Amino acid sequence: MQTEKQYIPGLEGVIACETNISYLDVENEEIVIRGYDLIELAKNVKYVDIITLLLDGYLPENEQRKELESQLQKEYQLPENILSILKLLPSKTHSMDALRTGISALAGYEDDLEDRSQNSTRDKAIRLLAKVPNIVANSYHAKVNQPFIEPRQDLSYSANFLYMITGKTPSESEVEAFDQLLMVYSEHEMPNSTFAARVITSTQADIYGALTGAVASLKGTLHGGANEAVMKMLLEAETKDKIEPMILEKLANKERIMGFGHRVYMRKMDPRALLMKEALLKLVEEKGNRELYDMCVIGEEVMKREKGLYPNLDYYAAPVYYLLDIPIDLYTPIFLSSRIVGISAHVDEQNQNNRLFRPRVNYLGPRNLHP
Numbered sequence: 001m002q003t004e005k006q007y008i009p010g011l012e013g014v015i016a017c018e019t020n021i022s023y024l025d026v027e028n029e030e031i032v033i034r035g036y037d038l039i040e041l042a043k044n045v046k047y048v049d050i051i052t053l054l055l056d057g058y059l060p061e062n063e064q065r066k067e068l069e070s071q072l073q074k075e076y077q078l079p080e081n082i083l084s085i086l087k088l089l090p091s092k093t094h095s096m097d098a099l100r101t102g103i104s105a106l107a108g109y110e111d112d113l114e115d116r117s118q119n120s121t122r123d124k125a126i127r128l129l130a131k132v133p134n135i136v137a138n139s140y141h142a143k144v145n146q147p148f149i150e151p152r153q154d155l156s157y158s159a160n161f162l163y164m165i166t167g168k169t170p171s172e173s174e175v176e177a178f179d180q181l182l183m184v185y186s187e188h189e190m191p192n193s194t195f196a197a198r199v200i201t202s203t204q205a206d207i208y209g210a211l212t213g214a215v216a217s218l219k220g221t222l223h224g225g226a227n228e229a230v231m232k233m234l235l236e237a238e239t240k241d242k243i244e245p246m247i248l249e250k251l252a253n254k255e256r257i258m259g260f261g262h263r264v265y266m267r268k269m270d271p272r273a274l275l276m277k278e279a280l281l282k283l284v285e286e287k288g289n290r291e292l293y294d295m296c297v298i299g300e301e302v303m304k305r306e307k308g309l310y311p312n313l314d315y316y317a318a319p320v321y322y323l324l325d326i327p328i329d330l331y332t333p334i335f336l337s338s339r340i341v342g343i344s345a346h347v348d349e350q351n352q353n354n355r356l357f358r359p360r361v362n363y364l365g366p367r368n369l370h371p
């Protein structure tokens, strides 16, 4: 006779591992990243600094930052065959599926794929971080039948990423907003995608497999895919007068409003959403489109009043992407690109202190049947 153990749907509140990487301190409204507050980091450092913080455990000095930037630049190029694979994908391929394919295919170029040492994982993570903007941007250009764009070594990591997407040299304020987007998306404790990567890693599978699984997880609209859905909703509403009736209609139809709610923050605003709300206001003041900002604020108020739900990061990140002229298809791939660093840190931590994930079930089906 099986004894029933407590089943917790969605593993809500369950502790899945011990970590030195990050922690959501909801009570104190702090996202702790290796001891630092993510929001304070996002206001004061650059995404490349967060790469060092997450992979090496400390914030870099100037020389260390320069060395990392040049390491990344050396790895910007993609093998010709990978570009050819991206070009061969049908044009209806979702950009997250193209990214998943690109990351998976890169595994074949590693000489030490099975090496799970800390150094090897770090090197692989850097190579992936360098190449992923190329996959994201050029798989999109191939999809819309535009020529590939070559990476530029004279630009910073974030400026090059944005340039490769839009084909325009970005302004300083655009780079600043994009770099901040990458930082706020870089790491977030134990979301579904990170958990998926740790589960895969626990079998001693390689980091490419773990990240491929994480891309698949992050594509879903209850997770990373929400940012695309938010922008589609805002564009469908068109004006600030229409956002409230649209949300009310969706709620009446029992639809979920993308960009609201969060398993961990529950009835509080995601601190990253607040930072992106400020970034959005700054961009709106520079570029115009106050209507978009007002629409978002009205949406936020309606959801608070009707459901007691607050925006998560995706709600305010979506219009920031939009004002940076980034195609909607790329919102979620950019989220994943930034998150590669956080997930890689988790892959390494799992490797260093591994035990296979293998939970049990409460069986509810029949017994004692015979063929």
Ligand SMILES: CC(=O)SCCNC(=O)CCNC(=O)[C@H](O)C(C)(C)COP(=O)(O)OP(=O)(O)OC[C@H]1O[C@@H](n2cnc3c(N)ncnc32)[C@H](O)[C@@H]1OP(=O)(O)O
Pocket (backbone or CB within 6 Å): 010, 221, 222, 223, 224, 226, 255, 256, 257, 258, 259, 260, 261, 262, 263, 264, 307, 309, 312, 313, 314
């Ligand atoms: C960066 C990120 O990945 S953040 C997450 C991005 N995802 C989204 O924005 C998708 C929209 N949000 C959601 O679906 C949810 O809030 C989640 C999946 C993020 C978290 O959900 P959970 O903690 O599992 O809560 P759960 O799905 O159990 O919902 C609890 C209740 O709140 C409601 N609810 C939660 N979020 C929403 C929402 N966005 N719109 C409407 N209702 C919602 C549910 O319908 C449910 O109501 P019920 O009890 O009457 O059935």
Ligand SMILES: O=C([O-])CC(=O)C(=O)O
Pocket (backbone or CB within 6 Å): 185, 187, 188, 190, 191, 192, 223, 262, 263, 264, 312, 313
């Ligand atoms: O933490 C989560 O569940 C989802 C999320 O906000 C993220 O991955 O950034």
